[in-house]
Amino acid sequence: MKNGKVIIAIISIISIILTSCGGGNAIEKKQAQLEKLKAEQADLAIKVKTLEDEIKAGGATIEKREKVVNVAVTNVETSNFKHFIDVQGRVDGDENTTISAKVPGLVLNVLAKPGSVVKAGQVLAELDGNAIRKQIQSMETNLSLVTELYNKQKALWEKQVGSEIQYKQAKTNKESLEQQIASMREQLAMYKITSPVNGTIDVVNLKVGQTAAPGMPYFSIVNFNKLKVKADVAESYANKIKQGNDVVITFPDIDKTINTKITYSGKGISALNRTFGVEVALPSDDSYLPNMIAVVKIIDYAKNDVIVIPVNCIQNADGENFVYVAVKEGNRTIAKKRVVNVGVTYNDKAEIIGGLDKGEQLITEGYSDLNDGELIKF
Numbered sequence: 001m002k003n004g005k006v007i008i009a010i011i012s013i014i015s016i017i018l019t020s021c022g023g024g025n026a027i028e029k030k031q032a033q034l035e036k037l038k039a040e041q042a043d044l045a046i047k048v049k050t051l052e053d054e055i056k057a058g059g060a061t062i063e064k065r066e067k068v069v070n071v072a073v074t075n076v077e078t079s080n081f082k083h084f085i086d087v088q089g090r091v092d093g094d095e096n097t098t099i100s101a102k103v104p105g106l107v108l109n110v111l112a113k114p115g116s117v118v119k120a121g122q123v124l125a126e127l128d129g130n131a132i133r134k135q136i137q138s139m140e141t142n143l144s145l146v147t148e149l150y151n152k153q154k155a156l157w158e159k160q161v162g163s164e165i166q167y168k169q170a171k172t173n174k175e176s177l178e179q180q181i182a183s184m185r186e187q188l189a190m191y192k193i194t195s196p197v198n199g200t201i202d203v204v205n206l207k208v209g210q211t212a213a214p215g216m217p218y219f220s221i222v223n224f225n226k227l228k229v230k231a232d233v234a235e236s237y238a239n240k241i242k243q244g245n246d247v248v249i250t251f252p253d254i255d256k257t258i259n260t261k262i263t264y265s266g267k268g269i270s271a272l273n274r275t276f277g278v279e280v281a282l283p284s285d286d287s288y289l290p291n292m293i294a295v296v297k298i299i300d301y302a303k304n305d306v307i308v309i310p311v312n313c314i315q316n317a318d319g320e321n322f323v324y325v326a327v328k329e330g331n332r333t334i335a336k337k338r339v340v341n342v343g344v345t346y347n348d349k350a351e352i353i354g355g356l357d358k359g360e361q362l363i364t365e366g367y368s369d370l371n372d373g374e375l376i377k378f
Contacts, residue, residue, distance in 0.1 A: 068375045072365035073326050079308050083301035083346045089231030091292040095197045095223035101212035102190040116201040129191030136184045143177045150174040199223035227282040231296045232275035240300040248297040254287050307352040324370050326361040337372040
């Protein structure tokens with residue numbers, strides 16, 4: 001008890017004084033000091049007893065102050081939840097083609113340059129076809145003579161003069177020469193490199209004086225009115241992705257996002273990388289460029305009016321997922337543990353299919369050190 005401790009302390013002080021001093025007068029002084037201290041001790045004991053009685057009479061008790069944890073909360077609401085399959089794609093032309101020469105020949109003229117807008121059939125370059133052109137001129141001269149002979153034989157035959165064989169031979173010679181000339185003109189046309197589609201010249205790999213060879217890509221043309229995004233998706237999603245699925249495409253380089261649908265979903269799996277291709281047609285827009293990077297987010301799951309919470313609020317113990325909510329108990333607010341059923345998650349959001357109700361207050365900060373029933377404030 002406190003009184004006993006005071007007495008022991010006083011006796012210790014007196015002992016030290018007695019030990020360090022000697023003589024009669026000194027003892028009398030110390031005796032007087034002792035009496036004074038005893039009187040003070042008695043007075044303190046009375047005051048302590050009085051305070052104890054007053055506290056007891058008032059019915060007050062000294063309790064240990066309860067711990068209070070600071071938290072942050074948010075109201076549980078319902079919203080629309082979507083899960084995406086994220087893949088990287090690129091912009092490609094639906095009419096994106098490379099053009100080569102059909103016959104070998106010396107390049108006489110290049111009529112297009114990168115950025116030129118061309119139409120289907122427009123001549124992009126001319127090769128040296130003079131040899132064939134001269135052959136055609138010679139054959140056309142012969143055709144004039146053959147045609148004249150045919151016309152005379154035809155006139156005679158109509159008058160029943162001459163033989164049928166002479167008439168038919170003249171006709172055959174004329175028609176045969178006409179066919180040869182037509183064939184030679186088709187060959188001459190091959191000495192002009194033309195565009196098979198409408199579009200814009202993207203690449204030119206041909207110069208005047210160069211010898212062109214069939215099969216080499218000399219021009220690249222893109223039809224910007226028919227662009228698409230192509231992407232490869234892992235085969236594990238083959239049963240989830242179909243033509244018509246909603247998709248969100250973001251173009252990081254031009255800070256643009258569009259909402260559209262898949263226009264084609266591949267039916268075969270690549271043996272090389274175990275993926276299948278998807279395509280999304282793009283609206284006409286000059287800002288899209290071939291080979292531009294595109295982030296493709298394919299929606300494979302969507303549900304409306306569901307509870308969605310931050311995924312980091314969900315804790316796990318003993319195989320159970322749980323969160324904490326704030327609950328009022330009288331004039332106190334405590335943390336209550338809620339075991340929840342988690343549906344689909346995407347990025348930082350989780351779909352809750354059981355365990356939480358709309359309107360409850362979910363603890364979003366300070367939950368990691370909480371215990372069920374602990375006092376909180378926010």
